[in-house]
Every structure is written in structure tokens, then in C-alpha cells.
């Protein structure tokens with residue numbers, strides 16, 4: 053039995069929408085066909101609120117829309133010059149923090165970070181590269197982890213815990229030294245299985261399946277044709 | 293050896309009931325016993341508390357007082373706050389490096405002594421200072437530092453370094469510390485006499501609702517810095533439906549330049565615990581936790597003793613002061629070196645035995661805090677105020693202070709002044725009056741509220757201490773006219789970079805980038821537009837960061853940009869030839885020149 057959920061009214065970018073109570077702004081927007089860019093929010097996982105790409109202005113204050121739940125009469129701004137600028141800066145930060153060579157990356161065209169950059173019209177980052185020294189874990193027979201491309205979004209951490217009921221990944225260290233670690237000396241020694249949901253959870257080319265590279269040729273990949281978020285915005289068009 | 297490790301780790305875990313939420317205590321005990329929490333120890337702990345090893349590793353690598361690599365039997369942590377720099381940090385560091393024959397961050401080859409640095413340890417009024425294991429060593433000079441090392445080499449027992457004791461409870465055998473209180477001005481709320489039980493007695497004659505009413509009427513606002521009305525917070529927690537509720541005292545005191553909570557913990561422990569008990573009664577909580585920063589662990593035994601005594605006299609435990617059904621106990625949770633744990637939700641994570649990552653807000657702690665239950669988190673001083681309010685009444689309290697901020701404030705004043713120490717002053721006191729009180733020397737700037745707030749110049753010395761003007765959790769650092777304000781800003785930017793938890797992008801990456809711009813400008817390679825880039829980046833970090841740390845971290849730079857912009861402007865210049873100023877063409881082409889065997893020609 054589900055409780056009777058109340059319906060609330062909120063405004064996003066001047067558009068009044070009816071939403072059910074208890075859901076996040078991000079989800080509410082999505083249902084209404086409004087795309088708010090996001091990276092660390094994934095499926096129905098507990099929201100992480102770490103990438104901050106989904107930042108919106110709620111009643112004047114900037115909040116992460118993937119975490120913040122709706123309340124009656126909320127006025128939300130998402131598509132503003134200021135927020136676009138901030139989101140661009142965040143995407144740029146994620147690019148310069150790691151080592152992302154899109155032209156040589158198997159994830160190109162499937163990668164949400166790259167797609168976000170295209171959507172925002174980014175051709176080169178505005179910040180200096182930090183060129184960190186990072187490892188690649190190739191120990192597992194079917195899956196590899198390239199830390200160079202990890203954006204610390206925690207989607208793997210949560211997918212492994214919440215969907216696979218394992219605990220293969222976790223973060224270690226703090227601040228700019230923070231990095232992803234696995235629950236053993238290397239991936240091979242963990243209980244990670246190639247059929248686990250986590251293998252498809254990574255938004256970038258950090259956690260990848262082995263031996264399936266270029267199954268879909270570059271040029272035929274989803275983000276080669278439509279910009280990220282367009283599937284959400286399309287729903288709106290169909291509704292009209 | 294391996295068996296010994298297995299046995300001892302098992303015993304330690306057992307003594308905390310193999311309870312995952314007590315991982316901070318377990319890890320602290322293992323670190324103290326073995327000088328590290330090694331990979332093998334991590335495996336053993338994980339097995340004992342039934343969790344995954346990576347979860348333990350995640351915790352161990354978060355806190356700076358834990359280490360996976362073995363440290364020396366004695367760890368010297370030299371405090372590197374700006375005040376210590378002003379008082380001779382560099383000379384002391386040099387002397388220690390020379391005497392020990394190692395660099396900062398290293399351990400002597402015999403495995404005996406580790407030398408490292410740490411942010412503000414809450415001793416700015418007696419800087420330069422250091423922590424030697426859990427012993428605070430103050431008023432250091434290069435000579436004293438060398439003498440200290442020579443003595444340590446003989447016995448490796450930091451406690452023997454304490455020969456002259458500080459005043460008050462610092463000389464209590466359970467504290468036995470050279471730390472001084474330096475209470476320079478006593479006010480009516482905090483440093484007036486206090487008799488245990490008097491506040492509680494009046495409290496227990498009232499209903500919980502009327503106690504909350506009294507605190508609300510007193511207009512008490514949180515003393516930790518944010519100034520949220522305390523009564524309202526208690527009311528939220530009491531009204532949230534729940535089986536269990538908790539009271540947490542924030543004694544993390546990590547804001548650089550703050551040390552008033554240390555003095556309150558030393559001299560007003562009874563008043564603090566009584567305040568927590570009053571809160572427990574008012575909101576219907578059964579357990580209180582005092583989150584004591586690791587730097588103050590030398591107060592642990594004493595504070596525990598005070599708790600024991602209170603239990604024995606019926607001021608804690610079951611049926612407190614004979615009041616049937618009112619049961620309340622307090623335990624102490626030690627921190628382990630992480631400034632972000634002063635943020636209330638990070639503090640709660642830490643109490644739960646996790647990394648000190650802040651939580652998503654909302655829900656706020658009074659709705660969902662420790663273990664998911666309604667929790668009141670208040671600063672040490674706020675609880676002390678609550679005790680006094682219950683004795684003297686709300687009217688008495690609210691009559692003091694400025695029109696919109698009631699009561700007094702304990703200030704920690706340090707830096708370029710002759711009388712550094714703790715001052716209890718009414719809200720509304722002028723900054724210029726403080727300068728006079730502390731006998732400031734040629735003051736050119738004041739950092740009010742620590743690096744998370746702003747530095748003011750003489751044009752604002754007429755401002756007053758209160759939440760609407762010069763807000764502060766207690767830190768006040770005075771700088772003389774000769775001090776380099778940009779150096780100070782950069783120093784504190786480094787502090788925030790080190791202390792960021794790394795959870796969210798703007799704080800984790802943005803601060804490192806901001807530092808690059810600041811370096812570029814300060815090194816003379818900056819262009820005028822770099823200042824605008826710094827401003828834009830700072831505003832973005834402030835606006836989009838997840839918690840108060842990131843939201844405040846650009847303040848040192850923003851403050852310098854807003855209040856002392858001419859200093860930065862004098863360092864930047866337009867570049868010629870359209871070259872990036874920090875790009876050195878000559879050195880960039882060296883390899884190619886070698887390869888082709890001739891010099892390049894360029895303008």
C-alpha cells in the first residue's frame with residue numbers, strides 16, 4: 053500500500069508544473085521534460101550530491117537539484133547564464149583534474165562527461181591541466197579500472213552497494229588526494245563479476261568491460277547523434 | 293609479532309563491542325598502540341566489526357592523525373598556523389630539521405621520532421606551539437625545540453617534557469599540562485562562578501517545553517559561528533517524532549585562531565556538561581556526545597573524570613537529581629585531525645565511525661542526525677550559556693549585548709598584540725576596543741572569525757562584534773601594518789585545500805585551481821584579467837560547494853581582492869607578444885634544439 057502522495061506546484065524556469073511530494077527537483081524536472089544536467093545522480097541510487105553539475109537556484113539559493121526535494125511553491129531557475137557558466141566550470145574542472153584524451157578513449161560517444169562538454173559548447177578547458185599521475189588496474193579478467201578518467205562521482209560505489217549488494221568500491225584519502233579504491237589489492241581479488249550492474253554504471257571511461265571495445269563503431273554512438281539530455285527534452289515535445 | 297597484532301587488535305575491537313559505529317575509537321587505539329593502522333590491522337578490524345576492508349581504509353586515510361605507514365614512537369606535530377609563522381615557525385622548523393636530521397614529514401632512521409606539521413592546534417595565544425604525541429608544548433623557541441628533542445631521545449616520553457604547569461585546571465594531575473588559560477577578561481555569563489547542579493535544579497522544576505521557552509526567550513544564538521537560535525533548534529529536535537534523540541557538543545574548535553573552547557573545557561567542564569544535560573531534558577534525549585578534537589586529547593582523562601563525578605553525585609545517569617524518568621548520559625568521542633569535522637553533519641558522520649564527509653542537508657540534524665535520529669549539535673560555549681540562562685533567567689541574559697545579539701562572547705585574541713588570550717566581552721563591543729584591550733601593536737588588519745570569514749582594515753575597526761556586523765565564532769587575529777596580506781590569504785587558501793574533504797568538485801578541484809592563479813599573480817607572472825578570473829572562480833566555489841567549508845574557503849582570497857585589491861593590482865601587468873606569461877619559450881624548446889642540433893630563432 054502506498055500512501056496517498058500529495059501533489060505540489062513548483063515553477064522551473066517560469067514554467068508551472070505539478071509534482072508529487074517527496075521527489076527531488078531533478079526527478080520532477082525530468083518528468084516534466086526539463087533536462088537539468090547531472091553526472092553523479094544515477095537511476096534510483098541514493099543521490100550523492102558531489103559533482104554539483106545539477107546546481108539550480110531554489111528560491112534564490114544555489115542547491116544541488118539531485119538532492120533537494122520539492123516543496124510547495126518552490127521557484128527554481130536552471131537555464132540561466134550564471135548557472136550555465138558554473139556548470140561549464142565544473143565540467144572543465146573534471147577534465148583538468150584527470151587525464152582525459154577523448155580522441156583515444158573507447159568511451160568516446162558514450163561518455164557523459166564528453167557529451168556534457170559538447171552540449172555546453174566546450175572545445176578546450178579554460179583551466180590549466182593538473183596532469184595527475186594515476187594508475188590503471190588491469191588485474192581483473194573481464195573489467196578494468198583506469199583511474200586517469202575517474203571523476204569521483206561515486207556511481208560505482210553506490211551501484212555496487214545498492215544494486216549488486218556488494219562493496220567493491222570506496223573512496224580513500226581526502227581533498228585533492230581523494231581517489232577510488234577497491235576492496236582488495238586489485239580488482240581481480242574482489243568479488244566483482246562482469247555481470248554486475250556496476251560494470252555499466254560509470255559515466256566515463258574509467259570502469260570498462262574488456263574485449264568489447266568498438267563493438268559500436270565511433271560515429272554510431274548515441275552522443276554522436278543527439279546531445280545528452282535530448283531524450284528527456286524529446287518527451288516534452290511529444291507531450292505537447 | 294603477527295599473532296600479537298591479531299590478539300591486540302581483537303582485544304581493542306572487543307573492548308568497543310566490535311561496534312562499527314565506534315570505529316574512530318578502535319582506530320585511535322590501534323594507531324596509538326602500533327604507531328600505524330597497517331594493511332594487516334585494517335583487515336583484522338574489518339573482520340572484527342563485520343565490514344569491508346575498504347571501508348576501514350577509507351576512514352583511516354581520511355583523518356590526519358591516522359597513518360598506514362608506521363610512524364615514530366614520538367610524533368612531533370609543529371603547528372603551522374599563520375600566527376605561529378609570525379612568532380617564528382620557520383626558525384623552529386629549521387632547528388628541528390637540523391637536530392633530527394630529517395625533513396618535515398619524515399621519521400628518524402631509528403624509528404623513534406616523526407616530524408610533521410599540522411594546522412592550528414588551538415594554542416595561538418602561546419605560539420609557536422606543537423603537539424608531541426598528545427602533549428601540547430607551547431611558547432617554543434629554536435633553543436627549546438632542540439632541548440626538547442635531546443630530552444625525548446633519552447626517554448621518548450613526551451609527558452616528561454612538562455615541568456612548569458599552566459594555571460587553573462591545567463595543573464590538575466589528570467591534565468598535567470604546560471598550557472596556559474590566559475583568561476584576560478571575565479564576563480558575567482561564562483567566567484563568573486558556577487556551582488554544579490544549580491542550573492539543573494531549576495531546569496528540572498520546569499517542564500521541558502518551558503525550558504525551551506526560556507532558552508528561546510533568552511535570545512541565545514549559537515556560539516560556533518553561524519548564530520542559529522538555540523531554543524529554536526532544541527524545539528525542532530523535540531518536535532520531530534522519534535524514539536531516540538541525541539545531544540552533541542561540538543568541541544572540534546578547528547577554526548584557526550580559536551582557542552576559547554579549550555579554556556572553557558579546562559575551566560568550565562561542569563557548566564558545559566550541565567548545559568548538555570539541560571538540553572537532554574528539554575528535547576527528551578538519553579545520550580549526549582562530546583566531540584573532542586584530537587588535538588585536545590590531553591583533556592580526555594580529566595573530562596572523563598568530571599563525567600564520573602557527576603554520575604556519582606546523581607547529576608548524570610538514571611533519575612537525575614531524583615527526577616523519575618529522566619535518564620541522561622554523556623560519552624566523549626575523540627576526533628583525529630580533520631577541520632571539516634567541525635561542520636555539524638561531518639561531525640555526526642565521524643561520531644558514527646565514518647569518514648568525516650558532510651551529509652546532504654536537508655535533512656538537518658534536528659530532523660535526522662546521529663544514527664538517523666533528531667540531534668541537537670551545539671558549540672561548547674552555547675551549552676555553557678544555556679546553564680547560565682537557567683540560573684539567571686532569560687531576561688537577565690537578553691538584557692546584555694547588542695540590540696540584536698544577546699549575551700556575551702568568548703573571544704580568542706592572538707597575533708600582533710601584547711596580551712593574547714581569552715576575553716569575555718558583551719556583544720556589541722567595537723573592534724577598536726578589542727585592539728586596545730589586547731594592546732595591539734601597530735594594527736593594520738584584523739581577521740575576525742578566522743579564515744572562513746574576512747579580514748578587515750582600519751576603515752572597519754569601528755565595527756562591532758555581533759552576528760549582523762563582525763560575526764565570529766571566537767577567532768580574532770591581529771596583524772600589524774607590516775604583515776603581507778596576500779601571503780596570509782595564500783596561507784589560508786593552502787589550509788582549506790588541505791582540509792577539504794574532497795567530496796564535491798568545486799571545493800576539491802576549484803581550490804587547487806584558485807591557488808594556481810594566486811601563485812601566478814603573486815610570482816609576478818599575472819595579467820590584469822587574472823584578477824577577474826580569480827574573482828569569478830571564487831564566486832563559483834562559494835555558490836556551488838556542498839558544505840560550509842567550500843562555501844567559505846575562497847574568503848581569504850575574496851577578502852584580499854575586495855578589501856586590498858590594489859595589492860594584487862600592483863603585481864600584474866599586460867604581456868607583450870601575446871605570449872602566456874607563465875609560459876617559458878626558451879626552456880620549452882630546449883629538447884627540440886638538442887634534437888635538431890641548432891638554436892631556434894624567435895623574438
Ligand SMILES: Cc1cc2nc3c(=O)[nH]c(=O)nc-3n(C[C@H](O)[C@H](O)[C@H](O)COP(=O)(O)O)c2cc1C
Nearest residue numbers: 514515516542544545546634635636670671674840
Ligand atoms: C567547515 C566548518 C567547520 C566548523 N567548525 C566548527 C567548530 O569547530 N566548532 C563549532 O562549534 N562549530 C563549527 N562549525 C559550525 C557547526 O557546523 C555548527 O553550526 C555549530 O556547531 C552549531 O552550534 P551552535 O549553534 O551552538 O553554534 C563549523 C562549520 C563549518 C562549515
Ligand code: SF4
Nearest residue numbers: 202203205206208254
Ligand atoms: S570509476 Fe567511474 S563510476 Fe566510479 S567514481 Fe570513477 S567515474 Fe564514477
Ligand code: SF4
Nearest residue numbers: 793795796799839842
Ligand atoms: S565543500 Fe569541500 S569540505 Fe564541503 S563537501 Fe565539498 S569538498 Fe567536502
Ligand code: FES
Nearest residue numbers: 090092103104118
Ligand atoms: S548530479 Fe547532483 S551533484 Fe551530481
